[in-house]
Amino acid sequence: MAAPRILLCGDALGRLNQLFKRVSSVNKSAGPFDALFCVGQFFPESPEQLEEFNDYMEGSSKIPIPTYFIGDYGIGAVKILSAAAKDSANLGFKMDGLKICENLYWLRGSGKFLLHGLSVAYLSGRQSASSQQFGAYSQDDVDSLRALSEEPGIVDIFLTNEWPSGVTNRAATSGIPSGVLDPSIGDSTISELVAEIKPR
Template identity: 75%
Template structure:
């Protein structure tokens, strides 16, 4: 059976709204295997940070009901959350399938390719920067890596990028 993947645009840190919508769609047309988010995932204003962080820190009663993969690694709180995740021992080494932020939430950093329920997913996250040292950016090295992936035999099922 083919995997069932949900796609989403800007979340802007509104995780309560996102999970309510995912639950509704899952009940009416699901079950779905994963959610891919492109656009700005993190809040765009400080007043939304507490709701967002309650999920990240495990304070919320709700949990992510399916694996969520996101690009769009900028916004209020992004540097702190992503820096902490990148230093976590479970995220050390070469990670093409995402850095684990918390249960069922994965950040797709820079560029890469991974298999998701048999689908080939390629991504380029952020805006171009000469050195990609800050969150929310990619470098020429990330683009070159994607060119190398494109030259490999096989099919790419999904390509995620933003903006």
């Protein structure tokens, strides 16, 4: 069996036309790819961008390959994700993503699943002191991942929205985005999880 081919992207910020135009182009020239993982903010930053975003949610614009996101915050996130969470097709224990629309899946909370033989662990949202429903991970999400890390087996990829603190400690700084070099950037909880999960 051939290894799965995966695309990764950072903050989409609701610019789905731009994102999926690029994905289609890369898929045509270097594909086919099996999936796209989006980390960072998936939803728009401003209400003006919602129309473009909603075209995909309503099906008038198409998503070219299965796309998974963990950045469940931004304009429109609460409305869209609340509706998806209540959809009867999404009820139950679904670590492999709640279907938002055709080819779009929300990786909610935390979990681990297999995608084309690839073991993927994830922690959705950002660290927050408040107990908001979307956009932040909870202590329960962290504890669930810790429990999963004790199970036998390898985790190939660990998806998070925030950089782990200390991510630049042993790396050459030439390929690291400038904002990450700031020592205040990073999440210590994610650093701990990376050490426990040991993704390849």
